Amino acid sequence: MNKKKEPLLYAQGLKKTYTTGTVKTEVLKGADVEIHAGEFVTIMGHSGSGKSTLMHILGFLDAPDEGKYVFEGKDTSKFDDDQLAEIRNKKIGFVFQSFNLLPRTSALDNVRLPMIYAGVPEKEQIIKATKALESVGLGHRLNNLSNELSGGEQQRVAVARALVNNPSLILADEPTGNLDSASTKEMMKVFDELNKKGHTLVIVTHEDNVASHAHRTIEIHDGVCKRS
Amino acid sequence: MNIFLTIKLAIRGLLVNKMRAALTLLGIIIGVSGIIIIVSVGGGAQSLILNQVKSVGTNLIAILPGGGDEGEPPAAMFGIVVTTLKSEDILALKDIPHVQAVSGYNNTVDKILYENRKTETTINGVFSEYPVVEDVIIENGRFFNNSEEASLAKVVVLGHEIKKTLFGETNPIGEKVKIKNHSFNVIGYFNERGATGFSNSDNEIYIPNNTMRKLILGVNHIAMGRVKIDEAENVAQALESIKITLRARHGIGPGEDNDFTAQSQAQGLEIITNITGSITLFLTAIAAIALIVGGIGIMNVMYISVTERTREIGLRKALGAQRKDILNQFLIEAVAITGLGGLIGILIGIVISLLVALVIQSLGYSWDFIVNLQAIVVAAGVIGAIGIIFGYYPAKAASQKRAIEALRYE
Numbered sequence: 252m253n254k255k256k257e258p259l260l261y262a263q264g265l266k267k268t269y270t271t272g273t274v275k276t277e278v279l280k281g282a283d284v285e286i287h288a289g290e291f292v293t294i295m296g297h298s299g300s301g302k303s304t305l306m307h308i309l310g311f312l313d314a315p316d317e318g319k320y321v322f323e324g325k326d327t328s329k330f331d332d333d334q335l336a337e338i339r340n341k342k343i344g345f346v347f348q349s350f351n352l353l354p355r356t357s358a359l360d361n362v363r364l365p366m367i368y369a370g371v372p373e374k375e376q377i378i379k380a381t382k383a384l385e386s387v388g389l390g391h392r393l394n395n396l397s398n399e400l401s402g403g404e405q406q407r408v409a410v411a412r413a414l415v416n417n418p419s420l421i422l423a424d425e426p427t428g429n430l431d432s433a434s435t436k437e438m439m440k441v442f443d444e445l446n447k448k449g450h451t452l453v454i455v456t457h458e459d460n461v462a463s464h465a466h467r468t469i470e471i472h473d474g475v476c477k478r479s
Numbered sequence: 480m481n482i483f484l485t486i487k488l489a490i491r492g493l494l495v496n497k498m499r500a501a502l503t504l505l506g507i508i509i510g511v512s513g514i515i516i517i518v519s520v521g522g523g524a525q526s527l528i529l530n531q532v533k534s535v536g537t538n539l540i541a542i543l544p545g546g547g548d549e550g551e552p553p554a555a556m557f558g559i560v561v562t563t564l565k566s567e568d569i570l571a572l573k574d575i576p577h578v579q580a581v582s583g584y585n586n587t588v589d590k591i592l593y594e595n596r597k598t599e600t601t602i603n604g605v606f607s608e609y610p611v612v613e614d615v616i617i618e619n620g621r622f623f624n625n626s627e628e629a630s631l632a633k634v635v636v637l638g639h640e641i642k643k644t645l646f647g648e649t650n651p652i653g654e655k656v657k658i659k660n661h662s663f664n665v666i667g668y669f670n671e672r673g674a675t676g677f678s679n680s681d682n683e684i685y686i687p688n689n690t691m692r693k694l695i696l697g698v699n700h701i702a703m704g705r706v707k708i709d710e711a712e713n714v715a716q717a718l719e720s721i722k723i724t725l726r727a728r729h730g731i732g733p734g735e736d737n738d739f740t741a742q743s744q745a746q747g748l749e750i751i752t753n754i755t756g757s758i759t760l761f762l763t764a765i766a767a768i769a770l771i772v773g774g775i776g777i778m779n780v781m782y783i784s785v786t787e788r789t790r791e792i793g794l795r796k797a798l799g800a801q802r803k804d805i806l807n808q809f810l811i812e813a814v815a816i817t818g819l820g821g822l823i824g825i826l827i828g829i830v831i832s833l834l835v836a837l838v839i840q841s842l843g844y845s846w847d848f849i850v851n852l853q854a855i856v857v858a859a860g861v862i863g864a865i866g867i868i869f870g871y872y873p874a875k876a877a878s879q880k881r882a883i884e885a886l887r888y889e
Contacts, residue, residue, distance in 0.1 A: 312797055312883040333801045339882070340799020351794050351886070355495045367484060368799040412798070 257324060259419060259451055260309065261285040265318035267304050278304045279315065280474035286453060288419070291446040293462040294455045296471035303424055305471060306455045310343050310422045311335045323419065340368050344413030346423035350405040352397035352412075358384060358404075359393045362412045369416055383411035387441050403434030410441055414450065421445065423454045427461055439464050485804065489811035503780045504820045507862055510773025511824025512831065514766050514858035515850070519832035521762035522849035523839070525755040529748070530845040538711045539612070540718055541747060542569065542704035542725070543740045562700035563738045566688065568728055569606070569704040575720045577713040580611035583701035585691050591684060592657040593645040600641055601683040602658060604691020612707045615680075620652045620667025628687040631694060633661055637668040640681035640843075658686075659695055679843040714743045770858060774865045777817075781869035785809060785877075792877040793885030805878040806871070813870025820866070821859040828855070 267279040278301040286292055286309075296302040307313040308320065311327070320327050322338065330338070339345075344365075352361045362380035371379070384393055387407040397405060406426060413421050423442070427435040435458075443464055446452050454461060462468050470477045493500045544564035569583040585604040590597050609615070610622050623634045635656060642651055651665045663686065672680050692698050708717045721741050729738055742750075792805055829850055836848035877885050 307883045310797075312886070313881050333803075336796065336799050336801040339797060345797055347886075351790075351797075353495065353791065353794070356491075360491070364795070365798045367488065368795070368801070368804060370481075370484075416799075 256287065258285045259288045259290075260320070260322045262309065262315075262320040263318060265305065265308060265315045265320065267301070267308065267313070267315050278474055279308075279318075281318070282471065282474065282476045284309065284469060284476055286420075286451065288451050289446075289449055290467065291442070291452045291465045292454070293465040293468045294453065294471060295457060295462055295468055298457070300471045301474045302455045302471045305476075306422055306424050306453065309453065310345055310420075311339050312345075336368075340365055341416055342419045344416065344418040344421040346406065346409045346413050346421065346426045348425035348428040350397075350402070350409050350429070352405055352408055354398055355396055357394050357396055358389060358400065358408045358411075361397055361408055362415050365412060365416045379415055380411070383415040384408065386414075386444075387411045388437075401434070402430055403437060406430060406434070406438060407441060410438075410445075414445060418450075420451045420453065423452070425455055425457075427456070427458065435461070482807070485807040486811055488804075488808045489815060492808060492812050493816060499784050500816060503777075503784060503816050503866075504823070506773070506776050506780050507817055507820025507866060508824040508827060510770070510777060510862045511821050511858045512826075512828035513773065514769050515825065515828025515854055516831050516835070517762060517766045517769060518851045518854035519828070519849055520835055521759065521766075522851060523832075523836055523846045525758060526847035526849065527839075527844055528751055528755055530847070538708045538714055539744045540706040540708060540714065540721060541740075541742055541744070542572075542706065542721070543742075544700065544702075544738070545740060546737045561738075562698070563729065564701045564704065565699065566692075566701055568725060568739075569701060569706075571724060571728060572704070572706050572721055575717055575724060577709050577717045579707045579709050580608035581704065581706050582606040582609045582612045583688050584703040584705065585688060585696060585698070585701060587691075587696060589659055589695075591641070591645070593651075593654065596645050598641065598644050602691065602695065603683055603685045604688040604695070605685055606688055609685065612705050615672060616670045617667050618670045619650070620665075622667060622685075623687050628689050631690045632687060633663045633690060633694070634666045634687065635663040636666060636685040638679075638681040638683045638685075639669050639671040640679070641684060642668040644682075658684075661694060682843065714745070718743055766854065766858075770861055773862055777862055777866045778869045781813065781866055782873055785813075785870055785873040789873075789877040789880075789885050789888035792874065793880070793882050793888065796878070796882035797886060802878045806875060809874030810867070810871050813867045816870070817863045817866030821863050824862075825855055825859055828858075 262282065262284045265279050265282040265284075266277070268275055268277045270276075278299075282301065282305055284305065294302045294305060304313065308315050323342070327335075327338070353364070359377065359380050362383055363376045366376040366379060381390070381393060384390060387410050389404060389407055389411065392400060392404060392408075397408065400408065406429075410426075413423075426442075427438050430438060439461060442452055442454065452465075454465065456462060542564065545561035564583075566583050569581050572578055572581050582605050586601055588599060588601050591600050591602075606612075607623055607625050607628050610617065617636070618639065620636070622636055623632060627634055635658070637645070637651060645651065645656065646654070651668060654665050655662050656665060657663070669681070686695075688701070706717070706721060708714045718741060722737065725739050725741065726737065731737065795805055832850065833848055836846050839846040877888070880888075
């Protein structure tokens with residue numbers, strides 16, 4: 252890893268507090284992260300350690316209360332809602348633990364969704380979505396509705412959707428959390444291949460066998476990051 | 480993102496959950512069509528009453544027993560029997576200038592039999608001048624005369640339809656029919672008159688008033704009288720003379736109230752309009768309640784079905800949808816579903832109102848098919864606006880949340 256090169260993203264002193272009723276929970280207490288293009292990083296920690304929150308902030312789904320977050324050399328703290336939507340659309344690909352596919356919608360249409368918001372012409376959408384689904388081994392499932400697919404297949408649709416806009420960063424939050432061991436293995440194979448093709452991957456997990464695929468693990472403990 | 484893509488997204492959004500879209504649609508259809516039907520049926524019922532009154536003719540004066548203030552309905556209208564009006568009272572009115580013809584009325588409902596056929600009908604006991612008073616034409620045979628009336632003759636004149644019911648195409652004149660165990664001679668039947676209001680005089684029969692009162696009813700009083708005036712402009716003058724004559728005959732002193740009510744058709748119309756006006760008010764209130772209930776229903780359906788999709792909105796945001804993309808999609812969804820529902824609702828409302836009118840008209844009543852444009856505009860407008868607001872507002876609230884909050888929404 253060439254540490255002298257400008258990182259894809261870096262964050263310093265990220266703080267985040269959640270308020271539920273009158274109870275305030277400080278989830279992040281000054282987390283620092285740096286991720287370079289082409290890396291395969293896992294974020295590990297106990298439940299409640301703030302690893303998901305960190306990932307949501309890195310993926311612009313959530314905003315920190317305090318701290319600096321620079322993505323591709325730009326300070327993102329002043330970005331408005333539309334700019335954030337554009338970054339999420341073009342630069343980030345998400346894979347969620349609960350898959351989050353549109354129900355009763357075909358695999359192809361699910362994968363097309365980010366391209367619809369990116370304004371990709373319809374013909375191109377179909378070609379790219381088909382290719383993305385083929386690359387995760389679902390070329391035979393294009394027109395199946397999301398609820399007709401197995402968990403492993405649904406998650407691979409989600410991966411195809413995450414990579415279809417060719418983002419700079421793919422974020423996965425416990426992507427194997429709802430999968431059996433066979434599907435987990437296949438899923439990790441998909442992630443390994445994506446990384447080999449040059450995609451930057453950040454995976455939140457608490458499973459060691461998932462972490463073993465990564466180049467590097469960021470351990471988060473009590474809202475603060477430790478680099479291993 | 481351009482508008483066509485958003486429309487596509489919205490249509491896809493609706494089609495994804497067909498049941499949800501169908502139920503929302505149904506709610507709007509019922510809300511809109513219900514109000515249109517209520518208002519239309521109300522208007523039809525009003526027309527039924529008004530047509531009844533109008534059909535009698537404009538240069539008629541009605542005389543009812545029992546007093547009443549001017550402009551108020553007389554006691555007889557509420558079913559109270561007053562026995563102060565006599566046959567002689569009505570006959571005495573013939574001497575008043577401009578009076579063309581007079582008739583007293585008593586009626587009852589009973590069976591009429593011919594051989595083995597029988598039917599239930601309204602039996603009217605009227606004076607010999609009845610055809611002149613009501614402008615009816617005898618199609619065949621004749622009406623009864625004064626001497627038949629005086630002698631309690633058992634003769635009957637049939638309405639056009641009841642003649643067909645009992646005799647078909649054969650000539651009924653000279654045949655005998657049975658009413659209340661009395662044998663009546665059929666002496667004629669009327670032309671087709673058409674239904675008026677609640678009654679269909681084509682389906683009724685007419686016998687001399689004396690025969691009616693003495694043989695059938697066993698009463699001495701007249702239930703109602705009608706006086707035909709030669710020209711409409713003489714009605715007011717004749718009405719005053721009628722009142723003076725009747726007061727004199729009943730020995731009513733100066734300052735005392737009438738024991739009868741004499742009203743021109745125009746006055747009667749005014750009273751009925753007042754009554755039906757309150758019916759209209761009542762129906763408007765019902766329609767307003769229906770509108771509120773329907774509106775709240777749509778509010779719920781839209782609010783819940785959009786709120787339920789908060790996670791979907793979160794997902795769309797996570798995948799790069801901008802706020803306006805989401806707002807446009809949900810706005811178009813709401814407009815499409817309320818627009819479609821409103822249109823179908825208007826159509827169904829009109830069709831059902833029309834069917835109601837046709838069915839009632841086919842039963843022989845003069846029921847007007849009324850489509851109230853105002854009701855359509857208000858019903859579709861209010862329900863449409865509620866649908867759009869409550870489809871749009873929760874989507875707006877959801878789109879303003881952070882993506883992760885919307886995505887985690889339970």
